[in-house]
Amino acid sequence: GAGVSQSPSNKVTEKGKDVELRCDPISGHTALYWYRQRLGQGLEFLIYFQGNSAPDKSGLPSDRFSAERTGESVSTLTIQRTQQEDSAVYLCASSWTGGVSEKLFFGSGTQLSVL
């Protein structure tokens, strides 16, 4: 595809429900990141995948958050038992190899609203 694709673009859910967010990185990109962007805030690192290496989960805020990636393709971010404070835009980004000075290509994000 032409860029990083995320779905859904918007998700409204009730408190306590589980949600699953999807990210399709640019073909050939081995590195994939998830960030959370609360209203008026910066980009908060959640998790990083690089090829077949163990993911860096150091940014996940609680055990309600988890993410998977199938090889070097699609990733899903799952939030269980959603809370109102989970409301945010969830951004996915990918890069070629995850090198330190590599450009990140962002998706357009999923706006999650927890009622």
Place this chain on the structure above:
Amino acid sequence: GENVEQHPSTLSVQEGDSAVIKCTYSDSASNYFPWYKQELGKRPQLIIDIRSNVGEKKDQRIAVTLNKTAKHFSLHITETQPEDSAVYFCAASRPTGNQFYFGTGTSLTVIP
């Protein structure tokens, strides 16, 4: 870990004037500093970056400066235009680890 602070949070300038956004970082090991622009409702996009082995980099109306001793770096936009209106994020990255540490963003408004 790294802590990136960004100022100001909002900035309004008249078209044609210059805009300066400043960021500080805490980890002296950080060596890569990108700037991302996020237009309303759109995804962040890299506009310029600088590595720690240089002090300044320019690209047309945009420049970034880095002071490693003081651990701060700045984005300079000259001859601002309405299309420069957006949220700008600075970031810092270390040579080890995989994280980009982002600032909280600056909402720039260029008044025609």
